[in-house]
Amino acid sequence: MESAVIVENLTRKFGHFVAVDHISFSIPRGQVFGFLGANGAGKSTTIRMLCGLLKPTSGQAIVAGYDIYHQSEEIKKVIGYMSQKFSLYRDLKVKENLEFFARVYGLDNKKFKSRVAELEEKIGLSGKEELITGKLPVGWRQRLALACAILHQPEIIFLDEPTGGVDPLARRQFWDLIYDLSSEGKTIFVTTHYLDEAEYCQEIKIMHAGRIIAEGSPAQIKKRYFPEKLFELVTAEPLRIYNWLKEQPEIEQISLFGKKLHLLISSDQVKQIQERWNGLGIGRFDLRPIVPTLEDVFIRRLEEAGGEKGK
Amino acid sequence: MSPFRLLTVIKKEFLHIRRDPIYLTLLLILPSFILILYGYALNFDVKHLPLAVVDYDQSQYSRQVVEKVTASEYFDLKYNLKDSREIDPLLNLDLIRLAIVIPVDFSRTILAGRTPEIQIIIDGSNSSSASTGLGYLNAILQQYTIGLNLSFMERAGLSGESLPLENRSRVWYNPELKSSKFLVPGLMAFILMIIIVLATSLSIVREKEKGTMEQLLLSPLRPPELILGKIIPYLILSLIGAHLVLLTGWLLFGVAIKGNYFLLLLILLLFLFCGLSQGLLISAVANSQQVAFMMAGLSTLLPTFVLSGFVFPIQNMPHLIQLVTYIIPARYFLVGLRSIILKGVGIKAFYADVLFLMSYALIMSLISWRRLSQSLSR
Known part of the structure; x- marks a missing residue:
């Protein structure tokens, strides 16, 4: 399959701080590709380099067939970009914002009208053209920003934390739009720190401290990083059991989620642990196998990455 | 582009x-x-500076001086004082900007053919308006002296044509300054x-x-x-x-x-x-x-x-x-x-x-x- 984005050993340093540390990946055309990570993990820096806003310190990247070092003007014409920071003119009307970006991208009158009509219906902005942009609710604004970013029908759409500060319903609607675009054959590159959102992506990379610490489709990632079984334990006294379990040699990893505990343990050792606990005569607990969430993967990989760094 | x-x-x-x-x-x-x-x-125009006068002489000449000074638009006579000690508080309170003190022997000195003296006290806290005001005052007094001289000379039988220098100034571009x-x-x-x-x-x-x-x-x-x-x-x-x-x-x-x-x-x-x-x-x-x-x-x-x-x-x-x-x-x-x-x-x-x-x-x-x-x- 042809790749929309190819990245090789891309690195960006700010002084001594390495924001992006030799990352490599490629994105097939038409994919919804997610970059997952905490704030400061290097997601935005990567996006900004790919869009030509920031020069890499070293490494190579090809976006839509163009080299990011020498062909940034060509790249600009075929990408759309929308950032978490709302970057339209708040003092202009919805219509005026759309018109401005259409003109900047060189759409003529006829094309502009048909495109706006099409987008307004899809995005649900019809009837709001005369409103001042700054007065729209955040969810609407984000959709308008998306509309402005895709007016010129870009091949690749970069979305840098597009749903920051948006309520869950609006987030869901926003993701419906992303799927729509994907079904039209557009490549979507989205960064997020919402783990549930990452589940919507076909392919994700988890970033931490400038490096990719996990990659694959959500299902693949879970399988790859959890070859063992993950068990869930529900109890009234999570903290006490947590402290006890932490001391047991069979437990590879354990994390606390409210009243639930997720533990990593090979299936044949489950009985052993349970019997030992029952022997204490304080009560009982049940373990049931579950499918790990991305959060489990994230935490596990983060701990491992931290450990590697420690060594 | x-x-x-x-x-x-x-x-x-x-x-x-x-x-x-x-x-x-x-x-x-x-x-x-x-x-x-x-x-x-x-x-920066200096006009209508409040003025106090202490006239100890109360003669025809001293009144002429005061008249000349107050006839101009630069000075407004605010106080006619009896005693020069009253000047101080007025200056302090900013009620006047300058004062003229005419001594008791002013007219006698003129008539005796000697040079009389007038005391001028000016508030120098605003140096620019003080120096401008002083300039105007000096010019007015000078003019008065020349006029006085001429009239004496005439009385003594000398004609006024012997006046050494007379300046006629014209201000261009901004005639009223x-x-x-x-x-x-x-x-x-x-x-x-x-x-x-x-x-x-x-x-x-x-x-x-x-x-x-x-x-x-x-x-x-x-x-x-x-x-x-x-x-x-x-x-x-x-x-x-x-x-x-x-x-x-x-x-x-x-x-x-x-x-x-x-x-x-x-x-x-x-x-x-x-x-x-x-x-x-x-x-x-x-x-x-x-x-x-x-x-x-x-x-x-x-x-x-x-x-x-x-x-x-x-x-x-x-x-x-x-x-x-x-x-x-x-x-x-x-x-x-x-x-x-x-x-x-x-x-x-x-x-x-x-x-x-x-x-x-x-x-x-x-x-x-x-x-x-x-x-x-x-």
């Missing part, structure tokens, strides 16, 4: 300006408003400089601060289109503002353009270009509107006020500071402006200043253009 995209940016900029009434006021109305404010407040005529061109330079530097730098830095600049840089928009698109609207608006200032100066202060209007337009445009470039330079460096505001204020307010020759004559400054004034564009603009508006002379009289202004505008716009393009396409 695409003219289509340039027009798009210009149109957008006008939309911003139209949406924000404060901005429009700042650009169009504020200059005239400041002119009115400063034009009336900044007045009104300070408003001198100040209006200066204020125009001052106001325009501040407004244009502020407006251009803020309009660009605002986009940086709000994040819209990033969106623009990711579009096919090229830095020249963006910069020109920002400059042109403000150039047009500040030209209109400048004409409103000229109109205000003419209507309220009677300052009409004596010389060639197109020459005025030329130096105005050059001067505005200097301001625009300075604004662009600031916007290349500053990343927040607050910083831009500070930089624009600091780099225009004081230099244009103090170092341009607007209020303080440059030739009276220490040598080193005189050198600094060469980098203040308002300095050249002011010479040209005063020459055209007040004197009505042609370009011959100030071509050097026009050349300086021209090179300044050229160099500054080149530097700022390069710096800003670099910072935008980083």
